Amino acid sequence: MLGICPKCGDYKWDKNVSEDKQYIICQQCGHRWKFKSMPLFILTGCSGVGKTTTAQELLQRDTRFLVMDADFLFNIMPHDTNEDYRNWVEQILSLSKNIMQGGKPLLWTQAGALEYYEAAYNRRFFTEIYYLAV
Ligand SMILES: [Zn+2]
Known part of the structure; x- marks a missing residue:
């Protein structure tokens, strides 16, 4: 929902984020909206x-x-290939960016697949990602 352009309705996964991370920018029409x-x-x-x-x-x-516990998504998504893990991380990030519009950041517990975060499409919607290993 957050990624759907409110002006032209474009719903493709190709939105840019402004350098100050305050606006999402539609590549189709150039409209910007705050997040x-x-x-x-x-x-x-x-x-x-x-x-x-x-x-x-x-x-x-x-x-x-x-x-939140990332295992709840892991248990309902395929997890056999690298692409499956990449998709899992994308879903975690997509869910997180939408939930945080309520005003609070998220902490996830997650055992693996951390290597997919920085290259993920949805990474651009976060100011930082902090990893704490116990
Ligand atoms: Zn647009």
């Missing part, structure tokens, strides 16, 4: 290291960010 760009946080580590325990503890506190 909230925020940092994204990834809590990572091997299976069993304590990501979920840490996330559960964070859920009990008042935080300025939302806490």
Whole structure:
């Protein structure tokens, strides 16, 4: 929804983001619309290291960010090929950019596939991505 141009209705995945990360720019008509760009946080580590325990503890506190587990998408998406992992990361980022329009950044727990973040199309919608390995 955030990526659909409100002026011409273009819904293709080819939007640009202004250098100051304040506006999305339609490549078809040039229209610009404001969005909230925020940092994204990834809590990572091997299976069993304590990501979920840490996330559960964070859920009990008042935080300025939302806490989500990337496994819920992993479990409903194919994950056999590199392309599958790339798509998984794109979906995490797409979901995050839409949710953060509510005013809070997200922290995801995720065990792998971090190498796909920086090259992802949806990376452009975030000011920074911080990775914390436990
Ligand atoms: Zn447009």
